[in-house]
Amino acid sequence: MTGHSSSNRNENQAAALLAWYDQHHRELPWRVPPRDLAAGRKPDAYRVWLSEIMLQQTTVEAVKSYYARFLERWPSVMELAAADSDDIMKAWAGLGYYSRARNLKACADLVADAHGGHFPDTEEGLRALPGVGAYTAAAIAAIAFARPAVVVDGNIERVITRLFAISTPLPAAKTEIKQRVQAMLPHDRPGDFAQAMMDLGATVCTPRRPKCLLCPIKKGCEALLAGDPELYPVKAAKREKPRRRGAAFVAVRGDGAVLLRKRPAKGLLGDMAEPPTTDWTSRADGETGVQAAPFPAIWAMKGSIHHVFTHFELVLDIYRAQAVSCEAPEGWWWSKPDELPGEALPSVMKKAIETAIPGATRQPHPRKEPE
DNA sequence: TATCCGTGGTT
DNA sequence: TAACCAAGGAT
Secondary structure, three states: OHHHHHHHHHHHHHHHHHHHHHHHOOOOOOOOOHHHHHOOOOOOHHHHHHHHHHHOOOOHHHHHHHHHHHHHHOOOHHHHHHOOHHHHHHHHOOOOOOHHHHHHHHHHHHHHHHOOOOOOOOHHHHHOOOOOOHHHHHHHHHHHHOOOOOOOOHHHHHHHHHHOOOOOOEOOOHHHHHHHHHHHOOOOOHHHHHHHHHHHHHHOOOOOOOOHHHOOOHHHOHHHHHOOHHHOOOEOOOOOOOEEEEEEEEEEOOOOOEEEEEOOOOOOOOOOEEOOEOOOEOOOOOOOOHHHOOOOOOOEEEEEEEEEOOOOEEEEEEEEEEOOOOOOOOOEEEEOOOOHHHOOOOHHHHHHHHHHOOOOOOOOOOOOOOO
C-alpha cells in the first residue's frame, strides 16, 4: 500500500515538473524544445553529445559561443573525425578541462570508424566512448534516444537532496539519489524529464536563495518543509589549495613573432601551447627563476600573474626579451602576430603573454575599409 | 574513494 | 573579496 501511494506521489511530481518544463524551459541552441519533440522532431545525437561534453563542469553561457563555432565548422561527427587535432585544440582553447577536447577527437574517430558515423543509441554503448561517463551516457541516451536512463548531474543532486532532505554528504549520497530519480522517472518523456530537472536546478532550485515560491514540486519538498533548503546538498569539506610559483619567458622576434612550444600530451593543459616556462614548484624562496630562461638574453621582468586552477594557485613571473632570429628547437615554433590569437593557448598562457605584450593575443577588429 | 583536471561568473 | 560553483571523467 505504501509502495502504491509513494509511486503515485512520484508520478504526480514528475507530471508537475513536466508541465512546468513545457511552460518555463530554457531556450538553448542544442535543445529540441518539448513542443517540437512531441511533434516528432528527432534530436541530432551529434549535437547532444557535443553540447554535453562542453557542458561538463562548464556554464551554459560559456559554452554557447564555442558550441556555435564547433557546429558551424564541424557540422557532423564525420567532419569532426576528419579534422586536425591541433585545430580542435585551438577551437577549444579557453574552455578549460582540455582532456575533454582530446577525448572529443578520440570519440569522433571511434564513432566514425567503428560505428559508421552513428552514435550508439544505448546507455551502455555510449558509456564505452572516451570522455563519456555515467552522467553523459545517461543524458545522451535519454535526450537523444528517449531511453529511460537515470540522469544525475549537479543540478539534479541538489534538487533531489532537497526534495527528500538527504543529509548524507556527497558523493556518498549518489546511490540514494539515483534510486529516487529512478522511482520518479516518466518513461514516456525521459529526455524532457532530465532537462526539466536540470532547468529547475538552474533557475529555481538554485544553490543559494532558491525561488521556492516558483517551484512546481514545492508541495513535496522535505527541505522546504523543514525550513532551510540551502542546507542541502551536504558536501565533504574541501582541501586548501597549495600555491605554486614559476616563471614564463616571452621571447619576441624582430617581426613580432613569439616563441611557443607544445605541452606534453597528458596532464595539466595537455597538448596545449605555451611560451617556455620553468617548472611550477611549491617552494617559496623568492627566486626569480630568470636563470632558468630557455636561452640567454636580456630578460626583463614585466610583472606577475595570479591564476587559480582547480587544485592549486599559481603565481607566474613574466619575463620578456627581444630575441634575434634563430631556429626554433624541435617542437617549438615562432608564432607571428596574425597567428598568435588563433593558437591553442589556455587562458593562463594568454594572460602571461598579454602581460609581456599587451594586445598580442587578441584578435584584431576587422576594419571596414571603403573600396 | 580520492585526486587530478580550467575557467569565469556570482555572491 | 574569498568562496563557491557549473549538464563530470579518468585514473
